[in-house]
Amino acid sequence: MAQLTLNITMSLDGFIAGPNQTLDEPLGEGGERLHEWLFPLASFRERHGLGGGGETGTDDDVVKENLAATGAVVMGRRMFSGGAGPWEDDPNADGWWGDDPPFHVPVFILTNHARKTVDKQGGTSFTFVTGGIEAALDQARAAAGDKDVSLAGGAEVVQEYLKAGLLEELQIHVVPLLLGDGVSLFDSLGGDPVKLDATRVIESPAVTHLRFRVPR
């Protein structure tokens, strides 16, 4: 069965986005700096339709590996609709992902608002799931086939899946940056401590890729 994995970029001080996210600045203030390691990569440029070229090497290999392994995506409604704000409750909001989103696989969005599936260009579809995190995971698994289901975020959704014991693998891309403020990935996790198995470390000057398995 397709495993549920998380691949996410985090500052050394634990943030996955800056403060004050808006539609115009979906990563929050300073949040772009978190993803600077991604922008020059060949696999990122290709995925986002930015034309050929770009850097290859260690970081690009890690991203390519992740993309190749992903058969479906699960994300929270705020990540779909462009950060927190009044529009997140608009059932017709089209998100900020454009006509050719970078996923290229079926995406399942956790929401309270039922609506029809939207088919985008390039193999991306947005399916809205109102039945909760297990229902979304079930649908994503069915769509992923032999590949993994990738949990895209945001932080609250990651924490929900972690607390439910449904997240099986985490790869945290730690950037050498103290962001100082923003959206904390693990904030308010609570509960009993969870021991992880550290399964791989890959380093580059721009980012350190730490991979963990959640023991059953």
Added chain:
Amino acid sequence: MAQLTLNITMSLDGFIAGPNQTLDEPLGEGGERLHEWLFPLASFRERHGLGGGGETGTDDDVVKENLAATGAVVMGRRMFSGGAGPWEDDPNADGWWGDDPPFHVPVFILTNHARKTVDKQGGTSFTFVTGGIEAALDQARAAAGDKDVSLAGGAEVVQEYLKAGLLEELQIHVVPLLLGDGVSLFDSLGGDPVKLDATRVIESPAVTHLRFRVPR
């Protein structure tokens, strides 16, 4: 001049101690689990007077390197006097470090209560500095000679030195553990983002040692 360095163990979710620190449980609830990687090491056992033996190898080498480089220590008053609590304002509190503390170098404690230097066994002395973080660093540098000054914590003191631009190197020992709650190392850092230089990664199954320099 002696550089100011930080060597500290942190859970993947950013905690350096568990919640509810007391004199009996100075690392807080569950906080011992953070340091499990240290306890079996030969260098830790030797430093804490636990007799010979213990594990050698990657993690032990990292600890030995740090001990050999350290000529003096700076710590906050709560770390000296055993976590937050009423005793931290007791000018006669002797801390929870015992007669033969594990530092074996001069230790400078940030406090508001002037008192005489206490000489302990094994080369450790406790000097109480009421002049602020720069005064403590100056005194520690003078004592450290050619070696480094090691910032022992806690989190608030680390943040103060970071904000003042006085911390020059950080080595974070990231343990594969989601502690869920406790004392967050970088919580409330605020200010402008600080880009670090990632200078070294050393991994073992128990812990990943991430080293950074703070650019001037």
